[in-house]
Amino acid sequence: MSSPVRPESNASAADPLAPFEQALRTRVPSRDALLAEAKAQSARQRRRKQALGGGLSAVLLAAGLWTLDPAWRSEDIRTVSGQRESLQLADGSQVVLNSATHVRVERRLRSRQIELLDGEATFTVEHADKPFIVRSQDVAVRDIGTVFNVRSDSRGVAVAVIEGAVEVSTQESPAQRLNGGQQVLARAGRVGPVEVADMGRVTAWQQGKLRFDGTPLREVLVDLQRYRQAPVRLADARLGNLRVSGEFDSDAVESLIDLLPAILPVVMVRGGDGSVLISGR
Structure with a gap:
């Protein structure tokens, strides 16, 4: 008699991998x-x-x-009326600020830039890989290794090159090159014609002087205003065409104002607040 077959044996016979x-x-x-x-x-x-x-x-x-080329750091520097200041920038460049001047020194990724918001300054630029640019009233002055003076006020932006060369441009005017001894006046978005600069007059303020050579009175008063707080006004705009010549101490602008009736056909009235009104006679 044969032995009975167990279920496990049947499973193994049906699936040989079952044991594994x-x-x-x-x-x-x-x-x-x-x-x-x-x-x-x-x-x-x-x-x-x-x-x-x-x-x-x-x-x-x-x-x-x-x-x-964003500015990652900026510093505002101001001088008050009657104060002049000399400062050295991080790159070794020198800046001399005239009275009542406001500049913003910016550190940028690709350039060295200064914004002249108001006043006057002379720049002696140290050579470097990054360009050196002075901006004011939509005017850009790009250094080409030089010493130059920039004045910014109601008359516009005056640029004079003492040594070397610069490029002056606006959004509306292409870059214009100035060499040593040349100057331009930029205003209303345009750069004026290149002229021969009177370097004695351009740099006189650094010696505490104001130098005029047949300068219209209206421009003389703009220069004088930088050295005093209270305003000096003309009662009649036509008086601004009168001419002034001579060299004067910038520390004694009140004496110059008092002298005006002696050299021009004008009369002067001082107000209690320090203001001055100049009228014709």
């Missing part, structure tokens, strides 16, 4: 495990893309900043 099922389970990941690994890989890919995107954004931002 448990070992295979430990070596082959389950469906759930495969799904979890797929999700983890997708998450890693997303993180890599985000990292690459962030790095690219940082590169684009840096490129944009380099192109725009």
Whole structure:
């Protein structure tokens, strides 16, 4: 009589890998495990893309900043009426400020820039890889290794080159080169014709002097105003055409004002607040 067949023996006969099922389970990941690994890989890919995107954004931002040349630091410097000041910039350049002058020194990524908001200054520029630019009233003065003077007031922006050369431009006028001994006056967005500069007059303020040579009275009063707080006004605008010549001490502008009736056909009235009104006689 034959022996009965056990169920296990039947299973083994039907599936020869059945005895190895448990070992295979430990070596082959389950469906759930495969799904979890797929999700983890997708998450890693997303993180890599985000990292690459962030790095690219940082590169684009840096490129944009380099192109725009932003100011990352600025410092305002002012002189009061009657005060002159000399300062040395971080690059070694020298700036001498006239009375009642306001400048903003900017540190930029690609350039060295100063904004002359009001007044007058002389710049002695130290050579460097970054260009040196002075801005005022929409006028840009680009240094080409030089010493130059810039005055900014109601008359416009006057640029005079003492040594070397500069380029003067506005948004409406192309760059115009000035060499030593030359000057221009820029106003209303345009650069005027190049003229021979009177260097004695341009630099007289650094010696505490005011020098006039047939200068219209209206311009004389603009210069005098820089050295006093209270205004000096003309009762009649036509008096501004009168001419003044001579050299005077900038520390004694009140004496010059008192002298005007002796050298011009005018009378002067001083107000209690220090203001002065000049009328014709």
